[in-house]
Amino acid sequence: MEKVILEEKDAVDWIYRGEGAANLILAYTGSSPAFIGKVLRIQKSQRNGNSGVKEGRALTTHERLLWRENKELTASSNREILEQLYVKHVMIPLLGPKHVDVGIRVLVTKEFLKSVEKNVTCHRPAWRVHSSQVDVNRDSVLILSDHSIFPDGNLKGEPCITVEIKPKCGFLPFSRFITEENAVKRNVVRFRMHQALKLHNQEISEYSEYNPLDLFSGSREGIQKAIEALYATPQNNFRVFLNGSIVFGGLGGGTNSTTVQVGEAFEDILKNVIQADNGQRTTSFLQLVAETIYISGALEQLLEVQKLDTYDIEGAIHAYYNIISQPCMVCRELCKDKLSCRYTSLHSIPLDQSLKIVKDYLIAATAKDCSLMISFRPKEDGRLPSHNTVYLGSTNQAFECKVYFIDLDLKPLKKMEAYYELDKKIVSCYSQMVKTEHETDKAVTINSNGSVRDQRYALEDGLFTEGCTGKCK
Numbered sequence: 001m002e003k004v005i006l007e008e009k010d011a012v013d014w015i016y017r018g019e020g021a022a023n024l025i026l027a028y029t030g031s032s033p034a035f036i037g038k039v040l041r042i043q044k045s046q047r048n049g050n051s052g053v054k055e056g057r058a059l060t061t062h063e064r065l066l067w068r069e070n071k072e073l074t075a076s077s078n079r080e081i082l083e084q085l086y087v088k089h090v091m092i093p094l095l096g097p098k099h100v101d102v103g104i105r106v107l108v109t110k111e112f113l114k115s116v117e118k119n120v121t122c123h124r125p126a127w128r129v130h131s132s133q134v135d136v137n138r139d140s141v142l143i144l145s146d147h148s149i150f151p152d153g154n155l156k157g158e159p160c161i162t163v164e165i166k167p168k169c170g171f172l173p174f175s176r177f178i179t180e181e182n183a184v185k186r187n188v189v190r191f192r193m194h195q196a197l198k199l200h201n202q203e204i205s206e207y208s209e210y211n212p213l214d215l216f217s218g219s220r221e222g223i224q225k226a227i228e229a230l231y232a233t234p235q236n237n238f239r240v241f242l243n244g245s246i247v248f249g250g251l252g253g254g255t256n257s258t259t260v261q262v263g264e265a266f267e268d269i270l271k272n273v274i275q276a277d278n279g280q281r282t283t284s285f286l287q288l289v290a291e292t293i294y295i296s297g298a299l300e301q302l303l304e305v306q307k308l309d310t311y312d313i314e315g316a317i318h319a320y321y322n323i324i325s326q327p328c329m330v331c332r333e334l335c336k337d338k339l340s341c342r343y344t345s346l347h348s349i350p351l352d353q354s355l356k357i358v359k360d361y362l363i364a365a366t367a368k369d370c371s372l373m374i375s376f377r378p379k380e381d382g383r384l385p386s387h388n389t390v391y392l393g394s395t396n397q398a399f400e401c402k403v404y405f406i407d408l409d410l411k412p413l414k415k416m417e418a419y420y421e422l423d424k425k426i427v428s429c430y431s432q433m434v435k436t437e438h439e440t441d442k443a444v445t446i447n448s449n450g451s452v453r454d455q456r457y458a459l460e461d462g463l464f465t466e467g468c469t470g471k472c473k
Contacts, residue, residue: 170216177315309364
């Protein structure tokens with residue numbers, strides 16, 4: 001623990017950078033050498049409930065059973081310590097230390113947190129403000145390196161450009177516990193199916209062509225295709241920062257397709273970084289990102305961690321009920337003819353095996369939900385590189401680069417039920433969409449005036465109105 005205490009007067013130096021479901025991220029704008037090049041991660045609390053964790057314990061009783069092999073985790077007295085130890089003792093051994101930053105904890109006063117809450121509210125997406133707030137009852141926060149800048153270069157005014165990517169799940173599940181009704185999961189990537197649900201819930205206005213299987217393909221062509229798709233429809237999966245300030249993508253929320261105007265503005269922003277003719281800079285930049293991902297090998301290791309999920313939620317949920325010693329609600333839902341020995345056998349396995357299944361599933365969930373930060377700065381002649389170097393052939397430039405995973409959060413055990421329910425909603429909405437599209441593929445009619453009318457154009461407002469409404473809200 002650093003012997004520094006952030007007080008109310010310090011809050012003005014920290015500005016909103018973004019947020020996820022559990023944490024706010026603030027960037028430092030002050031002059032203290034201790035914090036230049038750092039970001040602050042602050043825990044949030046839900047406005048409509050509590051964590052369910054008893055005072056003085058960061059884990060519930062069942063979670064302590066789940067993580068019992070790591071005494072430091074089970075002894076954690078607050079969530080900040082727990083999150084840091086989880087990265088240190090669980091994720092780093094799996095991902096390796098090269099691309100992971102553990103961070104340090106710093107003490108804060110309640111007045112500091114209250115002031116931060118007041119300062120950042122107007123910058124947060126409205127739906128985030130409605131659902132969560134800064135948890136002012138914490139006594140410490142996590143300080144991490146700001147991976148959107150090179151600290152020494154930032155002081156010298158050198159340009160640094162950073163891409164933040166949410167890769168999502170990079171494989172098709174292969175579990176034998178996936179029901180026949182949900183067999184589509186074995187053939188269609190989760191990200192694609194989830195788009196249908198998000199479209200139904202009006203969280204997005206159009207589909208993204210991004211396919212995580214391309215990004216995790218290990219081939220230059222596949223990775224390039226994925227990066228171009230992310231650029232075309234960023235949503236909340238692709239953002240770009242210049243010297244720590246966001247210049248492309250959504251701030252805390254998401255954005256839809258990249259318009260001509262947005263593309264032209266981004267092309268202009270790149271002029272101090274990419275040495276190419278106007279109209280060619282964005283293409284070269286996306287090539288640089290793809291090449292860096294390819295040569296870093298970071299996603300290969302991430303994919304291995306994701307694949308710890310060998311049972312899928314349809315299998316792991318049964319092990320979860322074993323752990324909490326409650327009647328299995330999934331078995332109760334399944335009809336007797338569907339309740340094969342595959343599922344009933346899961347309730348006869350030893351407790352240790354149930355613990356391993358669920359623990360591996362939650363670790364994999366962390367890997368599926370994290371982000372990748374890739375930073376670049378042009379390499380100057382005569383300067384010894386402090387990071388890896390990547391060469392961009394189209395502009396004959398060399399760049400120093402660094403690649404880090406962020407948002408490696410421990411997933412609460414109680415989320416298992418929510419994961420199962422979300423999985424059902426995703427498959428239901430996607431299946432209904434496919435059914436509706438199939439039925440309308442032949443729905444081309446001749447109007448009375450002789451013109452051709454394709455009924456598919458009428459789907460925009462009613463695509464999921466039948467068979468999905470009850471399950472997808």
